[in-house]
Amino acid sequence: xxxxxxxxxxxxxxxxxxxxxxxxxxxxxxxxxxxxxxxxxxxxxxxxxxxxxxxxxxxxxxxxxxxxxxxxxxxxxxxxxxxxxxxxxxxxxxxxxxxxxxxxxxxxxxxxxxxxxxxxxxxxxxxxxxxxxxxxxxxxxxxxxxxxxxxxxxxxxxxxxxxxxxxxxxxxxxxxxxxxxxxxxxxxxxxxxxxxxxxxxxxxxxxxxxxxxxxxxxxxxxxxxxxxxxxxxxxxxxxxxxxxxxxxxxxxxxxxxxxxxxxxxxxxxxxxxxxxxxxxxxxxxxxxxxxxxxxxxxxxxx
Amino acid sequence: xxxxxxxxxxxxxxxxxxxxxxxxxxxxxxxxxxxxxxxxxxxxxxxxxxxxxxxxxxxxxxxxxxxxxxxxxxxxxxxxxxxxxxxxxxxxxxxxxxxxxxxxxxxxxxxxxxxxxxxxxxxxxxxxxxxxxxxxxxxxxxxxxxxxxxxxxxxxxxxxxxxxxxxxxxxxxxxxxxxxxxxxxxxxxxxxxxxxxxxxxxxxxxxxxxxxxxxxxxxxxxxxxxxxxxxxxxxxxxxxxxxxxxxxxxx
Numbered sequence: 238x239x240x241x242x243x244x245x246x247x248x249x250x251x252x253x254x255x256x257x258x259x260x261x262x263x264x265x266x267x268x269x270x271x272x273x274x275x276x277x278x279x280x281x282x283x284x285x286x287x288x289x290x291x292x293x294x295x296x297x298x299x300x301x302x303x304x305x306x307x308x309x310x311x312x313x314x315x316x317x318x319x320x321x322x323x324x325x326x327x328x329x330x331x332x333x334x335x336x337x338x339x340x341x342x343x344x345x346x347x348x349x350x351x352x353x354x355x356x357x358x359x360x361x362x363x364x365x366x367x368x369x370x371x372x373x374x375x376x377x378x379x380x381x382x383x384x385x386x387x388x389x390x391x392x393x394x395x396x397x398x399x400x401x402x403x404x405x406x407x408x409x410x411x412x413x414x415x416x417x418x419x420x421x422x423x424x425x426x427x428x429x430x431x432x433x434x435x436x437x438x439x440x441x442x443x444x445x446x447x448x449x450x451x452x453x454x455x456x457x458x459x460x461x462x463x464x465x466x467x468x469x470x471x472x473x474x475x476x477x478x479x480x481x482x483x484x485x486x487x488x489x490x491x492x493x494x495x496x497x498x499x500x501x502x503x504x505x506x507x508x509x510x511x512x513x514x515x516x517x518x519x520x521x522x523x524x525x526x527x528x529x530x531x532x533x534x535x536x537x538x539x
Numbered sequence: 540x541x542x543x544x545x546x547x548x549x550x551x552x553x554x555x556x557x558x559x560x561x562x563x564x565x566x567x568x569x570x571x572x573x574x575x576x577x578x579x580x581x582x583x584x585x586x587x588x589x590x591x592x593x594x595x596x597x598x599x600x601x602x603x604x605x606x607x608x609x610x611x612x613x614x615x616x617x618x619x620x621x622x623x624x625x626x627x628x629x630x631x632x633x634x635x636x637x638x639x640x641x642x643x644x645x646x647x648x649x650x651x652x653x654x655x656x657x658x659x660x661x662x663x664x665x666x667x668x669x670x671x672x673x674x675x676x677x678x679x680x681x682x683x684x685x686x687x688x689x690x691x692x693x694x695x696x697x698x699x700x701x702x703x704x705x706x707x708x709x710x711x712x713x714x715x716x717x718x719x720x721x722x723x724x725x726x727x728x729x730x731x732x733x734x735x736x737x738x739x740x741x742x743x744x745x746x747x748x749x750x751x752x753x754x755x756x757x758x759x760x761x762x763x764x765x766x767x768x769x770x771x772x773x774x775x776x777x778x779x780x781x782x783x784x785x786x787x788x789x790x
Contacts, residue, residue: 427635428630428631428632428635428636429635429636429637429638429646431591431596431628431630432628432629432630432636432695432698433638433649434596435594435596435623435627435628436623436627436649436650436653436698436702437620437621437623437624437653438649438653439620446638447638447640450638450640450641451638451639451640
């Protein structure tokens with residue numbers, strides 16, 4: 238009787254394991270890991286809307302942004318935001334400009350994150366002279382005044398989007414490196430790192446599976462902020478007239494409004510919308526990062 | 540036999556390593572299979588450092604680590620990985636013992652995968668070991684922050700026992716657990732040592748636990764091993780003044 242009961246027990250356990258196995262290997266967990274948060278949802282929705290606008294610009298723009306017409310028109314049903322000095326439709330231009338701004342923002346942020354994370358990870362994990370050297374380099378880069386150097390580089394290189402992206406990316410990685418470095422220093426002292434090494438796993442496995450996994454929320458947050466600051470940097474450069482004249486961005490629209498009489502004639506429908514779009518996009522990225530720290534499992538241990 | 544011969548370890552900090560801290564000095568200790576050796580001493584006396592050196596998580600400044608007759612001290616990490624399976628370590632703080640990003644099951648599977656157990660056999664193995672260490676199976680899909688310290692420590696034991704280690708370094712494995720859980724885990728470890736012939740180095744500052752668990756005891760102070768001997772002898776008639784003092788203090 239007792240034997241039968243114990244067999245029952247084992248079978249029940251088998252069933253439990255079977256279920257857990259399935260669940261733990263299932264991607265279904267991915268969604269349950271992200272708790273619902275209204276602020277984040279707003280940020281993500283704004284972002285999805287912006288990406289949709291950028292992709293679908295040719296279909297939703299009422300006019301061809303290059304087509305000229307009657308200049309300096311006020312907003313009307315035909316031209317929602319009036320026309321500029323060449324008679325081009327500003328609303329269509331605004332939609333198309335989101336493409337440049339987002340592409341520059343994302344690509345520059347990816348460059349800066351890749352550099353920043355690798356430097357921070359290596360410096361934090363290996364410490365010693367490697368760490369000193371890498372973090373020393375980071376400090377030097379941090380000391381360089383970013384915007385003036387960017388202006389000089391952008392002025393010397395030809396004004397193309399593909400030059401602006403690496404210039405911003407290469408100058409914006411330092412703060413990511415610092416943040417990742419300090420988090421890695423915390424993580425590497427935890428016992429699960431030592432016990433994984435004691436199991437016989439290699440450094441690259443530990444870095445990838447444990448150190449990076451516990452740094453990822455910092456990286457996500459930094460990425461999101463990097464996109465925002467890359468877009469702001471691009472807007473500053475463009476506003477100063479160093480942007481790509483073939484790919485109009487929001488910053489460049491403000492630049493043209495400034496140099497071609499938009500401000501002088503008080504045409505708010507020309508200079509205000511691109512500024513607002515920059516604000517909204519940056520806000521969306523900031524909203525996404527806002528609550529991520531609270532969700533971190535690691536932070537409870539620190 | 541796991542032998543630590545004249546191990547010294549110094550930590551250098553500050554500019555160009557100016558500040559030297561001698562953590563361990565000329566410590567010699569050996570652990571035979573099936574034997575539990577206690578290592579006592581106050582916090583900061585270097586006992587944890589010695590434990591980490593025994594599994595080569597730290598490199599000794601001088602001295603030799605000899606594992607079953609093979610000198611593994613200067614063995615490159617890649618070659619030593621084969622030996623890692625034989626000597627395992629369990630740490631003090633259960634809350635950071637497992638990666639908070641993964642469930643207990645995922646952490647346990649990490650060790651199963653390291654040994655290369657095929658997926659079809661993993662379930663049986665998990666059933667076996669979890670029964671041995673009393674790990675409740677309904678919690679294995681939780682994250683470490685959702686279970687108790689004792690449960691984490693059992694999961695850690697599952698992870699480590701899968702390796703069938705010949706030697707285990709226990710760095711105060713139960714000091715953060717409550718008394719009843721502590722007793723369970725200690726019994727379990729003692730049984731494991733005798734049944735499967737596992738040599739254990741039990742690091743602790745709790746004299747009662749050491750007395751109950753160990754066959755032999757070594758006393759450590761300021762990096763040196765002062766005295767070593769059978770548990771009963773050490774507790775009844777200690778030679779060193781420090782051990783006497785410890786006994787008086789604990790009473």
